[in-house]
Amino acid sequence: MTTELKVSICVPTYNRPELISQCIDSCLAQTHANIEVVIGDDSKDDRTETLIANRYAHDARIRYLRNTPGLGQARNVASLFARATGDKILLIHDDDYLVENGVERLLIPWQTHPLLEVAFGNQYEVAVDGTVDSAVSDKLNADFHRVKEAAGIQPLAGKTGLIQMFPNNGWLANADLVKRIGYSEQYGMCCDYAFGVELCLAARQVYYVPEYVSYYRITAVSVSTTTRGSTTSASVSAYAFLDTLTLPAALEPARKTALRRIVPIVVSVYAKNAAPWRGLRVALTHLYAYRYGLSARFYYHLAMLARATVAAKP
Structure with a gap:
């Protein structure tokens, strides 16, 4: 060279x-x-x-x-x-x-x-x-x-x-x-x-x-490690970026591949940070990230979101 x-x-x-x-x-x-x-x-x-x-x-x-x-x-x-x-x-x-x-x-x-x-x-x-x-x-x-x-x-x-x-x-x-x-x-x-x-x-x-x-x-x-469990984490920011990104049709499968990795992390973060409804909305919008309900992780996250909802009540 x-x-x-x-x-x-x-x-x-x-x-x-x-x-x-x-x-x-x-x-x-x-x-x-x-x-x-x-x-x-x-x-x-x-x-x-x-x-x-x-x-x-x-x-x-x-x-x-x-x-x-x-x-x-x-x-x-x-x-x-x-x-x-x-x-x-x-x-x-x-x-x-x-x-x-x-x-x-x-x-x-x-x-x-x-x-x-x-x-x-x-x-x-x-x-x-x-x-x-x-x-x-x-x-x-x-x-x-x-x-x-x-x-x-x-x-x-x-x-x-x-x-x-x-x-x-x-x-x-x-x-x-x-x-x-x-x-x-x-x-x-x-x-x-x-x-x-x-x-x-x-x-x-x-x-x-x-x-x-x-x-x-x-x-x-x-920075990424110390914010991993918070709503300012890289995963939450990456989700927002991906979700609003304008892409040609040929790249939509790639967006889905990326969201399959990120969505469960984001749902977990919202459940742990007293934002269960935001987490539920993300989960239900991207059910493919949980194999349309065939993943045990989906029900575990639903349980996390339910506990967060109960904890948030006065």
């Missing part, structure tokens, strides 16, 4: 000085040498700023900026895209990191597909201590439809985003397309999912590389 193509690796960070150095080191170690690492720091203290200054001050590939005050997840990522000067953009979060030849692997499809605009691969699942479980990683990717049989150009690019085959980071895309789509804070906790859907819907071609290109770390302290 020619080194003429410059890749901007965008790294949003927030209070993770103990993890971000592994992320940055993995970016700087890429076999594709023509890169810049654009960092947006939303941290509440100066530990990350000090680390960057002490460890990377003399590396011209690092472009660091401290956001004061913090921008929040979506606006931080959007600011990184705006600052990127490369031909391609890759997003990697501060607690995750790249396989040494991850960028190179993702660039290869452009050699034979000049109209290609987006490429992505598999993610290893990594424990907080850095342990990689290959079996768990294989299952993670299979659960999100990343299997060898699906390799190559995707027949319906938009479907890739809708069914969450497209990962939340570790992907590579043409910079002009990424900047045109942008990251919007209007989608709340599901801004990464909404971005992926809109990116794939707008792309001429999307390519799946059936190889591991990045490491996805499971941490207990994250």
Whole structure:
């Protein structure tokens, strides 16, 4: 792959000085040498700023900026895209990191597909201590439809985003397309999912590389984890986004596939947060998510909603 193509690796960070150095080191170690690492720091203290200054001050590939005050997840990522000067953009979060030849692997499809605009691969699942479980990683990717049989150009690019085959980071895309789509804070906790859907819907071609290109770390302290059981969770936001999204008829089956995964989670969240009627409305509107009443989960959720209704009475 020619080194003429410059890749901007965008790294949003927030209070993770103990993890971000592994992320940055993995970016700087890429076999594709023509890169810049654009960092947006939303941290509440100066530990990350000090680390960057002490460890990377003399590396011209690092472009660091401290956001004061913090921008929040979506606006931080959007600011990184705006600052990127490369031909391609890759997003990697501060607690995750790249396989040494991850960028190179993702660039290869452009050699034979000049109209290609987006490429992505598999993610290893990594424990907080850095342990990689290959079996768990294989299952993670299979659960999100990343299997060898699906390799190559995707027949319906938009479907890739809708069914969450497209990962939340570790992907590579043409910079002009990424900047045109942008990251919007209007989608709340599901801004990464909404971005992926809109990116794939707008792309001429999307390519799946059936190889591991990045490491996805499971941490207990994250915005998505701490809001998982609340009505501000990513699942609730993703449901609202999906439910109102205008799609061509060919992509309606993909919307259903996505809602089958999300609807039961949303119903459970509403039951646990004293909003039983909202939960019931979602469940009855999307009965296919419960196999039209043939799923035991449906009756369990009905019981949860009933208990929530009784508890809500004065």
